[in-house]
Amino acid sequence: MTTLREAASAVAILAQGRQADDGERGLTRSDAHLLRDDTMRLATTRHQYCDHCGRVTVHDVTVYYDDPFSSDEIVYCIECAE
Known part of the structure; x- marks a missing residue:
C-alpha cells in the first residue's frame, strides 16, 4: 500500500518530467495503477x-x-x- 508521503514523492518526481526507478518512487509493481492518468492525479486506496x-x-x-x-x-x- 502506498502512503500519502510516497504518493507526494511520486508526484514530485513526475512533475520534474523524468522517469524514476521503482526504488526511487517507493512504489511496488502492484502499485502500477497509481501512475499518471488522463486527469493528472495519483489515486491511492486505504482500508479500515x-x-x-x-x-x-x-x-x-x-x-x-x-x-x-x-x-x-x-x-x-x-x-x-x-
Missing part, C-alpha cells in the same frame, strides 16, 4: 473498519500533480454504503 457495520471501509485519496498537498478523500463503506 466501518463503525456502522464493522466491515471494511474504503478510502480513496486523490493527489493532484499540480498541487500535491491538496487532495480529495472519498470515504465510503463497500458493504453498507455509509
